[in-house]
Amino acid sequence: MNRALLIQILKNPWTINVIEIFVVFGMIMFTVAYLSLLERKISARIQYRIGPNRVGPFGLLQPFADGIKFIFKEDIIPNHVNKVFYVLAPAIAIVPALLTFAVVPFGSPTTFFGILDEPVRLQIADLNVGILYIFAIASLGVYGIVLGGWASNNKYSLLGGLRSSAQMISYEISMGLAVMGVLMMAGSLSLADIVKDQERCWYIFPQFLGFLIFVVAAFAETNRLPFDLPEADSELVAGYHTEYSSMKFAMFFMAEYSNMITASAVIVTLYLGGWQGLPVGGWMGLPIVDKLWFMPLAWFCTKVAFLLFVFIWVRWTLPRCRYDQLMKLGWKIFLPLSLLNILITGVLIMMDVY
Amino acid sequence: MFEYIWLIPFLPIIGTVINGLLGKKLGDRVVGFVGCTVVGISFLISASLFAQLLSLPSESRFFSKVIYTWIGSGDFKADIGFQLDPLSSLMILVVTGVGFLIHVYSVGYMHKDPGYYRYFAYLNLFTFSMLILVLANNFLLMFVGWEGVGLCSYLLIGYWFEKKSAADAGKKAFVVNRIGDFGFILGIMLIFTTFKTLNFSEVFPKAVDAFSKGDPTITLIAIFLFIGAMGKSAQIPLYVWLPDAMEGPTPVSALIHAATMVTAGVYMVSRCNALYTLAPDSMTLVAIVGAATAIFAASIGLVQNDIKKVLAYSTVSQLGYMFLACGVGAFGAGIFHLMTHAFFKALLFMGAGSVIHAMGGEQDIWKMGALRKHMPVTFLTFLAGTIAITGFPGFAGFFSKDEILWEAFSGAYGSPALWLVGIIAATFTSFYMFRMFFLTFCGEFRGTDEKLHHLHESPGVMTVPLIILAILSAVGGYVGVPHILGGSNVIGSFLAPVFGKGLEGKVEAHGGGESLELILMGVSVVIAVVGLLVAYYLYLANRELPHKLEKKFKGIYKVLLNKYYVDEIYDACIVNPIKNGSIFLWEKFDDRFIDGLVNGVASFFDEGSAVLRRMQTGAIQSYMLSIVIGAVVILGYYLLK
Amino acid sequence: MLETVLFYFFAGAAIISALMLVMRKNPVTCAVSLIITFISFAGLYILLNAHFIAAIQILVYAGAIMVLFLFVIMLLDLKREEDFLSRLKAQKFFGIALAVILLAEVFAAISSINGMFLTRGIYSAENIAEAGGNTKVIGRLLFTDYLLPFEVTSILLIVAIIGAVFLGKKEN
């Protein structure tokens, strides 16, 4: 195959898109793997332990060991389950988590040091209904848990599934309303536009209330502590995945961590300026740094990493709340607060403050 | 400032809403406070509007404002609109001023009554309706107020509805009023078909321009309107409800007799003076009815023993005077008498209320006596009221009554005969008022010992209104001192713009001269004194004589005591035939024929549906099947068409 | 070309899953079939350039309404439905026959309107793109021409919420 044709193919937007998809997928999977290690390490630190350190230097190869273990364990399908949904549920759980990432811009458009003729955007798809897309896909994530819980034909699993569906619906509302503030400020549903608009100011500052609501709701949506009621081990054994083992369990596990990553990425995009640098000083004022196409990417990854750390930190610090408290918080506090947020934002926009 | 005119009726209705809806929770103190305050503020606004009106030159003293178009349908248009001119401004002053004093008095009189809040809600509603009536700028809105006072009188007369007589009296008042209202409605309809409008400011000029004197249409309208006035203002033959209205609480009687309700008819006739002046025949009718009522009621008053009944008949009689004034074309004099009458009649009723309060509910004057010692304030104020009503020189009643009598004698439509009737009625008035006064306050106490110990002066909240009204009764007449006594008849000239047409005719007819006027004035003073002396002679000096007279004129006495048997005659001639006819219709026509028809239709469908209801299987699928069949058929129809 | 393929793919998925909804006896299977139908519909909406509606189709129908259905199915712990309509065999026969007639009539109606186009509106694909995209234009329509129905919708939703809370409340 001659060289010119290769370059022709490489420069085709479709090819770039496919490459992007594979890179993003690989990155997420890689992060998921190391996130599990990170979680164990951090929890050990918090509990004044050392954490896994046997496999590889500092236990760095631990994720691979875990993966191999999961793959080779016996795959049990109990007799009393509904086989179709039992098998489908883990897959249904993980797909939305990965799909959501498609609209998140993770860097500014670039030509990779002039290799390409036209700048390409570092985002798999720039939908003009980006946020709606995120919410739509995220709302599908619940089916994996609900169906898994139901198909297991086990009362603990069923309860876990029920809890998660109620929880998801409750928090999705305040989450959606909290984002309204951002939409009103950006005037667009596209995430690329939202990030671009944060040049003037990260939305966390004008939208602090919305940010708080969104972050807490994101915790609830990802079933992380203190809102991990669907799998509350002290009450429900292991909740919806009680009956799961081996690779199917690993998929639920991966789904949870991918969800965390996606949630962090969305929070960063909506409130923390996406791939933009610090709100002061531009790219640290250095013209060289300004030219480097990977700087935005680096900023983005740093912020996501920080948020992931917060996720883990919170998990090992806070106790779990009761289910009625969870519901009360969602409906009686966050819902009114998010409406208030819309009101305040609207008034401030009318007064030309924003 | 005139823009705020709507506040005057609006405030009392606010009071009604607050007291009616929340009164039970608010407690009696708040209820009383709210009830009085709203009327008080209304009075202040009325007073300031009145002052402003006075500051204008007399020909531009007119203000009219449409708040809201109530009904608009083709040609017909009715507004919620208010009109302020000398007549209505005087009326709102009387209504809110005297009304306010009655409200205050009620706080004391109705103390501890279980329906306190209801009472005040009604009272405020009453004031509201009356204000709407007098402020209206068209006949229809006036009719709203007209019906409103009718309703409120029903509610208040029957306020103690547990008592059968009170409930009956309320119904009687309502029904009799409706007869009058019927005439009023006919009048309004005739006005609309004749003039195509109901606004005062359009009807009256049109009438004057387009119709000659004595036109039959105008005469008919005037008579219809007067029938309405007869009902509301208790004239023969529709006066029967007023004495029975004594069943209501005494302040209500004061309100009905003094400030509101009964004056509505006089006000309305005066308001329509342009129409009446165009119809001399109807004027004559008004004058005759007024004079007849005056003497008729006064004669009944001579022998009544119930303190409130005496006052009631005196009201009927005084209303007769007012209509007499209107009938002879002296509308200003009628309104003047209306005002002074409001003062002293409110005073007399509230004084009587104070007496009844002290006597523990006793109303028979033969069981009272010597109350002077126990109730000095009531005694003095009652005395002022009595002197005022009998027309002693210097007091309010003197000026107004005298003007009426003078006009009756010498006015454009007057005649000596009317004057004679008036003067006889005045004699009667003087006699029965002093009779009641002496029996109540002088002599020795004739009640039980228990009652004697119970006697006490009323609390301040009741006596202060009495004192204020007593002062008004004493000096209220000085706004209308006639020319002959060196006065300038301020009120007459103030009202002149409204009664312009009426006055013209009157001035021409004044031929009698000043000496005649002075003689007539002297006569009326003399007869007042005669009444006083006779009463004194019979009831203080020579106490056996009344009983002897009673025996001697047994027939007349009995007829008078039984009020000429009017109620009985009405029962026999009107009430009973209607009742029997109704019973016949109820038992024969309604029960058999109408019910049979209705029940037949019902049972037809009942049996028919018993068959059809089998279609309701309760299975949703069958219903859905029917829907789909319907859809298929409809779609098929459109496709094949 | 791509459009044709995608249309037949989504249409096929929608029809098959709709048939599953009607024919399967397990309520959860029915619900999941319906979810698939809804998602296929969303795909069709995207083909029709209705991005906003596609997004809220998934958000509202697949994400919220069907979760509620599943929630209720699980809450009531519904078992498989026994042989459907054992009692009303005739009903079943007539029902399906009628439905087929209805479908035939609908086809007849479609063939008769084909080609007979009414007035063409102003919102062509280019105009929409120029005005800022599908979502923006719909938003503007909702807050101008359709403001009253839009506000009434909010009242409807409030009423529905109150009704649902009242109905769902356990009698003390």
Added chain:
Amino acid sequence: MITLTHYLVLSGIIFTIGVIGVMVRRSALVIFMCIELMLNSVNLTFIAFSRYLNSLDGQVFVFFVLSVAAAEVVVGLAIIILIFRNKATVNVDEINLMKW
């Protein structure tokens, strides 16, 4: 080339399937789902017309249909739960209280 007719035919088929479902199923929940299916097929018609007539009114209508459907589902499901509490069944042929 996909034309309006394609969409209308598809929508008609789906609608008919929904109608059949309502007529032959016993479970109130499934009947409910079939009604949702019918609503959706109508939505498809709306959007197809909206696309081919260059008018957005159809999409706005779909928006309203969606909110009505949401309200209807919320109340309907509450009613179904209530029925289940009282009668321990959601089969419509066993809930035929509303008959003569």
